[in-house]
Amino acid sequence: MSENKCIAYSVSMGAWNSVFAIPSCVVDEHMKLAGAAQLKVLLYMLRHCGDEVTLDALAFAIGQKPSDTQDALDYWINCGLLSESDIHSKPERKEIPHSKTATADAADSVPETSVSNALWQTAEKKPAAGREKIRYPFDECMKYVAEDEQLKNMLTAVEATLGKQLTHTEVTCFVTLVKWHGLPCTVMPMLVQYCRSIGKPSMSYIEATGIGWAAEEIDNFEKAEKKISSLTAKRKAWNTVRSALEIPERKATESEMKFCDLWINGQHIDVELIRHAYDKCVNKNGKISFNYMNGIIKRYFEQGITDLTSALKLDEQNREAMDARRIARSGTPAQSSRQNGVYGETSATDDIEAILDAEWAKEMASSSGDYNYDD
Numbered sequence: 001m002s003e004n005k006c007i008a009y010s011v012s013m014g015a016w017n018s019v020f021a022i023p024s025c026v027v028d029e030h031m032k033l034a035g036a037a038q039l040k041v042l043l044y045m046l047r048h049c050g051d052e053v054t055l056d057a058l059a060f061a062i063g064q065k066p067s068d069t070q071d072a073l074d075y076w077i078n079c080g081l082l083s084e085s086d087i088h089s090k091p092e093r094k095e096i097p098h099s100k101t102a103t104a105d106a107a108d109s110v111p112e113t114s115v116s117n118a119l120w121q122t123a124e125k126k127p128a129a130g131r132e133k134i135r136y137p138f139d140e141c142m143k144y145v146a147e148d149e150q151l152k153n154m155l156t157a158v159e160a161t162l163g164k165q166l167t168h169t170e171v172t173c174f175v176t177l178v179k180w181h182g183l184p185c186t187v188m189p190m191l192v193q194y195c196r197s198i199g200k201p202s203m204s205y206i207e208a209t210g211i212g213w214a215a216e217e218i219d220n221f222e223k224a225e226k227k228i229s230s231l232t233a234k235r236k237a238w239n240t241v242r243s244a245l246e247i248p249e250r251k252a253t254e255s256e257m258k259f260c261d262l263w264i265n266g267q268h269i270d271v272e273l274i275r276h277a278y279d280k281c282v283n284k285n286g287k288i289s290f291n292y293m294n295g296i297i298k299r300y301f302e303q304g305i306t307d308l309t310s311a312l313k314l315d316e317q318n319r320e321a322m323d324a325r326r327i328a329r330s331g332t333p334a335q336s337s338r339q340n341g342v343y344g345e346t347s348a349t350d351d352i353e354a355i356l357d358a359e360w361a362k363e364m365a366s367s368s369g370d371y372n373y374d375d
Helices: 024-029 036-047 055-062 066-079 138-147 149-162 168-179 188-197 203-215 221-244 254-266 271-285 290-302 308-330 335-339 348-366
Strands: 093-096 119-122
Touching: 036 055, 036 066, 055 066, 066 168, 138 149, 138 168, 149 168, 149 188, 168 188, 168 203, 188 203, 188 221, 221 254, 221 271, 254 290, 271 290, 271 308, 290 308
Parallel strands: none
Antiparallel strands: 093 119
């Protein structure tokens, strides 16, 4: 008779040995409204319930930008499924009055969402002096929408423009732009369409742009149309110059955008002349400098020249005049040096660039310029 073996039996759970609960309301109420980022945030936080989770660690874990992760967190905070204590090292909040008593100009970065009926501002990124970064809570936004038919129609128009249903965070953003910053409902769809047309439909970009428009008192259709036309013209001017100079596609710096706007839209300089100024600049300095190029273009413009043909003709006249002056001073013909393409320190070309290197450089350093731009 064989010896009896002591054998233990158990249910094979596999992956089910490690599970966590998900509230039923997530499926019943939020599956349609919550986006991928919101669901990722909730699943990660539920999986690490009780752990200290920083915003940066959470963003890295779910593969999202911190700003998008914060928006997703705010969605669940507004819903009451997450609380501030779940996230470690959150910036301290400072309550501000509920009524619009303080100055509320544009903010250059993304406002945060409140988790209570009090409006608040963060200490993580301080806004410019006199500016507040706020957003109404979702429940209060819905009260405004229920009482204001214009707000309801605005949100419907924005949804149609974006081609999707707005999330809670997006609703709070748009309502706050109207009720706090004073951007009219009629302007909002135009703002969204403009941001979408330039390939920047993100909520953070729309919100920052909208706050800027509100600060500029763009409060009707005509002003919004004029603003969009100006921004479009500047963007087109930069792309025209960038293409002509074979600059790789990238975002223009503020000074580059201003110079391109001046040359193309303000002075109506032909792109061939801009290229000519670029060649002079690179040949002289070995690198591109929009300030230096502007000095060359300005000298031509002051003499009524906006095209390359006239500029080349003027250059030739200056060379001939300079040669004549050299002959008069020394009695030495300049023909041989011109044939060899060699000029001394007193040549016309060097004469123009010497002015740039001395007088124009000094002028650019001491003056803010005489051309006004719309940022």
